[in-house]
Amino acid sequence: MKKRLYVDFHVLQTVPPSCINRDDTGSPKTAMYGGVLRARVSSQAWKHAMRKDFAENTLLDVGKRTKKAAELVKKQILALDSELDADKLAKKALENTGIKSDDKGTKALFFMSTAQAKALAALAVAGSTDKKEYQKALRAAPSMDMALFGRMVADDPSLNYDAAAQVAHSISTHAVKNEYDYFTAVDDCPAEDNAGAGHLGTVEYNSSTLYRYATVNVLELAEQLGAEQAAETVRAFGEAFLFSMPTGKQNTFANRTLPDAVYVTxxxxxxVNLCGAFERAVSRGEQGGYAEASKAALAQYAQQVYASFVEAPAQSFTVGGGLEALAPAQTAKAMLDALEKAVRDALSGNEVE
Structure with missing residues (x-):
């Protein structure tokens, strides 16, 4: 029986002039690493983009994080019996779980799966007053994104879920310097004596080749979702991590790109996070650009780590050229198919000791 099983995702992705993740001043987020300034995209920004991708592209249950948890239960009550006072029953159901809620909703965002909302609704419609049953309903049947990213409930820690996935802040493999775009907007119906612009402004941006990393604790995921759904969830996670992108200033920069290379172990x-490959900022390659030099740095560092500190991965997959020293390259779809099968095979017979 396997005691540990992790899937690591390493992505190199080049983005053009963009501001996909801003700080409180509207500037692109940055970080100091290796003594130089790097572009940065927060893990929260990419996880939000991934959850939107889940909702659009997977058939698995995707939860809702909202202060209007009672509305989710109300919807399911109406689906069972449209004649009932669904609003009153939904609020009472939440009260029975121990989650504090008022007319404005819960005090904090609450993460609930569709299955949990249905279970609470069924109890409410049946007239149950057993608070233990209501709490049991909230502990069971988490959605795939709840199992991946966790749930924290201050009112009742017993309702918490530990996150099976971790997503790192993405950083550029090289030094960056933020720039400013000065822009004007023209009034289509100007006064005859006004030949100037209707609005002036600036927007800050940068461009970079990012190193992105995430990991999934497969056994933790399987414990919460079961082996079959865990394998499907790892695939959905990988697909969303590869193809989603935060939408900050997307209309301004049209910066949606695809990865340059992907390494999955x-x-x-x-x-094993391989960001150490870029502690020394990558320099432009002989033919210019950072992508190819970043691939070479990643491959070299991974081999160094495997030779000195940890064993090589049990299985490895790459997508795109430049990382063939780590594993043969294949298409993204083929890699995801192979990954799902490998996880399913690894979990086979792992249910009991």
Whole structure:
């Protein structure tokens, strides 16, 4: 029986002039790493983009994080019996779970799966007053994104879920310097004596080749979702991590790109973030650009880590050219198919000791 099983995702992705993740001043987020300024995209921004991707592209249950949890239960009550006072029953159901809610909703955002909302609705429609049953309903049947990203409930820690996935802040593999775009907007119906612009402004941006990393604790995921759904969820996670993108200033910059290269590993010891490949900022390659030099740095560093500190992965997959030293390259679809099968095979017979 396997004691540990992790899937690590390493992505190199070049983005053109953009501002996909801003700080409180509207500037692109940055970080100091290796003594130089790097472009940065927060893990929260990419996880939000991934959850939107889940909702659009997977058939698995995707939860809702909202203060209007009672509305989710109300919708399911109406589906069972449209003649009932669904609003009153939904609020009472939440009260029975111990989650504090008023006319404005819960005090904090609450993460609830569709299955949990249905279970609470069924109890409410049946007239149950057993608070233990209501709490049991909220502990069971988490959605795939709830199992991946966790749930924290201050009112009742017993309702918490530990996150099976971790997503790192993406950083550029090289030094960056933010720039400013000065723009004007023209009034289509100007006064005859006004030949100037109707609006003046600036927007800050940068461009970079990003190193993106995430890891999934497969056994933790399987414990919450079951082996079959865990394998499907790992695939959905990988697909969303590869193809989603935060939407900050997207209309301004049309910056939606695809990865330059992807490296995925199945490990039986511990997750391994390979950001150390870029602690020394990558310099432009002989033919210019950072993508090819970043691929070479990643491949070299991974081999160095495997030779010195940890065993090589149990299985490895790459997509795109430049990382063939780590594993043969294949298409994204073929890699995701192979990954799902590998996870399913690894979990086979792992249900009991």
């Amino acid at each position: 199945i490990r039986e010891d511990q997750p």
